[in-house]
Amino acid sequence: xxxxxxxxxxxxxxxxxxxxxxxxxxxxxxxxxxxxxxxxxxxxxxxxxxxxxxxxxxxxxxxxxxxxxxxxxxxxxxxxxxxxxxxxxxxxxxxxxxxxxxxxxxxxxxxxxxxxxxxxxxxxxxxxxxxxxxxxxxxxxxxxxxxxxxxxxxxxxxxxxxxxxxxxxxxxxxxxxxxxxxxxxxxxxxxxxxxxxxxxxxxxxxxxxxx
Amino acid sequence: xxxxxxxxxxxxxxxxxxxxxxxxxxxxxxxxxxxxxxxxxxxxxxxxxxxxxxxxxxxxxxxxxxxxxxxxxxxxxxxxxxxxxxxxxxxxxxxxxxxxxxxxxxxxxxxxxxxxxxxxxxxxxxxxxxxxxxxxxxxxxxxxxxxxxxxxxxxxxxxxxxxxxxxxxxxxxxxxxxxxxxxxxxxxxxxxxxxxxxxxxxxxxxxxxxxxxxxxxxxxxxxxxxxxxxxxxxxxxxxxxxxxxxxxxxxxxxxxxxxxxxxxxxxxxxxxxxxxxxxxxxxxxxxxxxxxxxxxxxxxxxxxxxxxxxxxxxxxxxxxxxxxxxxxxxxxxxxxxxxxxxxxxxxxxxxxxxxxxxxxxxxxxxxxxxxxxxxxxxxxxxxxxxxxxxxxxxxxxxxxxxxxx
Numbered sequence: 001x002x003x004x005x006x007x008x009x010x011x012x013x014x015x016x017x018x019x020x021x022x023x024x025x026x027x028x029x030x031x032x033x034x035x036x037x038x039x040x041x042x043x044x045x046x047x048x049x050x051x052x053x054x055x056x057x058x059x060x061x062x063x064x065x066x067x068x069x070x071x072x073x074x075x076x077x078x079x080x081x082x083x084x085x086x087x088x089x090x091x092x093x094x095x096x097x098x099x100x101x102x103x104x105x106x107x108x109x110x111x112x113x114x115x116x117x118x119x120x121x122x123x124x125x126x127x128x129x130x131x132x133x134x135x136x137x138x139x140x141x142x143x144x145x146x147x148x149x150x151x152x153x154x155x156x157x158x159x160x161x162x163x164x165x166x167x168x169x170x171x172x173x174x175x176x177x178x179x180x181x182x183x184x185x186x187x188x189x190x191x192x193x194x195x196x197x198x199x200x201x202x203x204x205x206x207x208x209x210x211x
Numbered sequence: 212x213x214x215x216x217x218x219x220x221x222x223x224x225x226x227x228x229x230x231x232x233x234x235x236x237x238x239x240x241x242x243x244x245x246x247x248x249x250x251x252x253x254x255x256x257x258x259x260x261x262x263x264x265x266x267x268x269x270x271x272x273x274x275x276x277x278x279x280x281x282x283x284x285x286x287x288x289x290x291x292x293x294x295x296x297x298x299x300x301x302x303x304x305x306x307x308x309x310x311x312x313x314x315x316x317x318x319x320x321x322x323x324x325x326x327x328x329x330x331x332x333x334x335x336x337x338x339x340x341x342x343x344x345x346x347x348x349x350x351x352x353x354x355x356x357x358x359x360x361x362x363x364x365x366x367x368x369x370x371x372x373x374x375x376x377x378x379x380x381x382x383x384x385x386x387x388x389x390x391x392x393x394x395x396x397x398x399x400x401x402x403x404x405x406x407x408x409x410x411x412x413x414x415x416x417x418x419x420x421x422x423x424x425x426x427x428x429x430x431x432x433x434x435x436x437x438x439x440x441x442x443x444x445x446x447x448x449x450x451x452x453x454x455x456x457x458x459x460x461x462x463x464x465x466x467x468x469x470x471x472x473x474x475x476x477x478x479x480x481x482x483x484x485x486x487x488x489x490x491x492x493x494x495x496x497x498x499x500x501x502x503x504x505x506x507x508x509x510x511x512x513x514x515x516x517x518x519x520x521x522x523x524x525x526x527x528x529x530x531x532x533x534x535x536x537x538x539x540x541x542x543x544x545x546x547x548x549x550x551x552x553x554x555x556x557x558x559x560x561x562x563x564x565x566x567x568x569x570x571x572x573x574x575x576x577x578x579x580x581x582x583x584x585x586x587x588x589x590x591x592x593x594x595x596x597x598x599x600x601x602x603x604x605x606x607x608x609x610x611x612x613x614x615x616x
Contacts, residue, residue: 015477048475062473071463073476078463081472085459089447096441102362103437104444181471186443188471189459197446198439204449 004029008039012050012061017161019058019177021108030059053184057107058177081185087136088162088182091153094120094129105175106183111163113154113171121146226259227277234261234273238281242270283343297382300337307333308394308401315398327400334404338412344379345419348372352426362438369431376424383420386413538564538571539578542613546590552614554595575611591616 002010008026011018020027029035030050040050044064051062063070095111096104098119105111120126127146134141134149141152154173157163162182163173190197227234230252237243243262245253253271256262262271307330314323351372356365388410395401451457462472485491542558555575556568564571579592593612599605 010479013475013477014479015475046478051470051473053471061475062470063475066468066473070475071468074468074473075461075463077474077476078461078472082459086447086451089444093444093448096444102360102365102434102441104440106440183440183443184471186447188469190443190446192462192469193460195446195450197450198442199446200449201442201444201446204445 005035005039008035009042012039012043012059013046013048015061017058017060017176017178017181019107019180021174021176022161022164027059031056053177053181055180058181060181084138084160085182085185087133087138089186090129090133091157092179092182094126094133098123098126104183105179107175107177107180109175111173111175113150113173117146117150120150223259226255227261230256230261234277234281237262237271237273238278242272245271297337297341297379298385300333300340301385304330304333304337304405305394308405311401312396312398331404334409338409341379341383341412341416345416345423348376348423348427349419352423352430355430362434362441366431366434366438369427369434373424373427373431376420376427380417380420380424383413383417388413535566535570535574536578538562538566539574542575543578543590546613546615550615552612554610554612556610572608572611575613579613589616590614 004025007023008018008029011023011026016022018026018030030039036050043049043061047064047070048061049064050059052059063074066074092104095116098116099111120130130146130149130153131144133139134143134153139149139153139156141149143149143152154163154171158165158173160178162176162178164176165171165173186197189195233243233248233252233256243253253262257264257271260274261277263274264271307326311323311326311330314320314326351368356368359365359368386409388406391405391409392402395405462469484495486495541562542553542555545558546553555572559566559568559571566574576592579587579590582590591614593614594606594608595610595612596606596608599607
């Protein structure tokens, strides 16, 4: 059988993200400094290293030294992230608004597909938004039914590692730490390009209030 | 002694029970609709101090004492008031203590007992109000200010709770135990109440309060984080809408790639099957037994597809007879044509057939018995040969002769 360390290495080397929700044991394992150093040492053999988001909520595998071939791979990953950013952000906004939550989805939060579906079906603005999201190449849905669109979007998100479906018998999903990673990315872009996204949003809300 | 008080209290409580509908309506809606109720009943309730009219033109409202009683009992979330007026209560406690000590000094034990009762009530009341304040705070923390909707309102509620908490801590600092110990003097009862009990509760409550405060600050941070995240998301969508040609800068091309975008490629692929591993044999066996034969493979699609064919009459069928059969037929025909008897070997020599003799003779015999019985009746077949020279009873057939009947 595979040891916990082996499991951690396997997840990291196959491009997975480790957070409390996806794999609590592995996450705890990496929280231990000794174990962390051990895994790091093993990864270094393959020019890889463990990285985490700023608050240590998600661990993933990065290159130790970026040469030419690594740069090509990193560029590809970056293209993937940046092209899927807008659809994912729109989806997060949709989920937050449809659930009537104060906060966007984050690690460990529960999404019930059935509840979401009934709200979206009852609200034309939401179903319009959903069909726009589902048409993005990330999801690539050709269906016009809310049910099919939603199921496809959720299935894709599970495949991509943003959601987790603990029990295949019911339609209850958990958000993983990769969602938090997404926020980090947006925050990073916001900071480094000085987009002032939060101010823009606040401005828009104020203007909406005036109207 | 307090018989009249007892009677009045019971009467009051009975009145409350009797008019509980009106009181609850006033509690929930904030005021009483005077047209719906009997004026006499309302007057009685005003007389009892349950309802009151703040201004002549205003509706009747519930007295705050009744309201807070209900709020406390129902653990209503709207109960956000913290009673932080500890100073006056402490002053009252000190005053009653002086009364008690004076009564003791004058050896007026009956009066001193009454004062002691009063003092106990005051001390316990103070502790209870402090504890209920803390409970109230925790209740709000536990449901994360769930009674207000928007995150901004939650932040404001949190700030209110924090300021109330700070007030409470300031008031708690007013407990001066050296002074209380002085007042209690050598009296055992007073020391128990004013020093031991109050001190224990004081430390408990201040501990609770500091935990609550850190929790509140945590929550505030969390709320701010939520707010920030929501704003980031909405801001990003807005930004993309307003500037459709916006592209994220390619951070992967930077000299030092930001750690966030430094993601290694997946290098682990599923391992291969080792069929020589005996330990895995059972597993493989199970997998194989679950395999279903797929007949609809894509490769023979063309063969499975429809094909065109002719439905015309069959023109001719050529059955190519072999040499032996043809020779046998010729032989039969010749017998029919000539009408003479002809032995098989004679025909064999005539035609110079290139067959084995024995095979030929068997072929002829086969040919004869292959005919239908009616046809057999036209011919007669007879063996030609000689008896065995040594063993009698055995006849060696060398040839057959065929003739017409």
